[in-house]
Amino acid sequence: MEEAHRTPGDTAPGDEAYTGVENLEVMAEAVNYNRYLVNLIVANRHAGDATVDFGAGAGTFAGPASESGLMVTCVEPDDHLREVLARKGLTAVADIQAVATESIDYLYTLNVLEHIEDDQGALNELARVLRPGGRLLVYVPAFQVLFTSMDRKVGHHRRYRLGGLTDKIRTAGFSVRDARYADSLGFGASLVYRAFDRGEGQVDRRGLRLYDRYCFPISLWVDRIFGRLFGKNAIVVAEKPVVPSGAVAGQGRI
Numbered sequence: 001m002e003e004a005h006r007t008p009g010d011t012a013p014g015d016e017a018y019t020g021v022e023n024l025e026v027m028a029e030a031v032n033y034n035r036y037l038v039n040l041i042v043a044n045r046h047a048g049d050a051t052v053d054f055g056a057g058a059g060t061f062a063g064p065a066s067e068s069g070l071m072v073t074c075v076e077p078d079d080h081l082r083e084v085l086a087r088k089g090l091t092a093v094a095d096i097q098a099v100a101t102e103s104i105d106y107l108y109t110l111n112v113l114e115h116i117e118d119d120q121g122a123l124n125e126l127a128r129v130l131r132p133g134g135r136l137l138v139y140v141p142a143f144q145v146l147f148t149s150m151d152r153k154v155g156h157h158r159r160y161r162l163g164g165l166t167d168k169i170r171t172a173g174f175s176v177r178d179a180r181y182a183d184s185l186g187f188g189a190s191l192v193y194r195a196f197d198r199g200e201g202q203v204d205r206r207g208l209r210l211y212d213r214y215c216f217p218i219s220l221w222v223d224r225i226f227g228r229l230f231g232k233n234a235i236v237v238a239e240k241p242v243v244p245s246g247a248v249a250g251q252g253r254i
Helices: 021-027 031-043 062-067 079-087 120-129 147-152 161-169 184-195 205-226
Strands: 050-054 071-073 090-095 104-110 130-141 175-182 233-239
Touching: 021 079, 021 130, 031 062, 031 104, 050 062, 050 120, 062 071, 071 175, 104 120, 104 184, 120 130, 130 161, 161 175, 161 184, 161 233, 175 184, 175 205, 184 205
Parallel strands: 050 071, 050 104, 071 090, 104 130
Antiparallel strands: 130 233, 175 233
């Protein structure tokens, strides 16, 4: 099972138009996968947090996050999708630069950074909007060896290893609290997809539904054993450090 979420990087200035709309629509059928991501968001939140969904798309995750008690601001550059978000009663802005500095308690970004050429610059912006003590949740595709025509079709620049991803997050000024892989069985399934990749970048709708229903729940159990070693995706939970009282300004980045 592969993901193809609509993200801010898809229509960045100078980029080609997003070409993975069909895959995005198919992913709506991945019920267990989407529930897992919602649970991941909720597990790392505090009720009432001022929150940013960076790459909100049509609100697949922002809606449930809002219902869980979060005050969600969606960052979504696509005009039509912002209208969809507004109809759902969600606040949406076109760019992270519209979010005030140190105004956010919690920020999550799901399958977004891989679409952004300057992912380090994006992480620096995420650090800017978070308050000291604020939390960051990052979920991205893992392992470049799994890169296929699907990645190319939906505009992925890369897939990540935990080491490289956590280095970039720390460079942005965060302290990493947890880092692991997810969907261990999906790693093998993606290798099979790559072996038979015909260059079309399509998702097999029936295969996805079967994997989501029968394999993905098992994969989450297998992650308890292999999650530090491999998986189809990478998860990092980080925190923006609090500056100790009396610290000299300019010593270290936060």
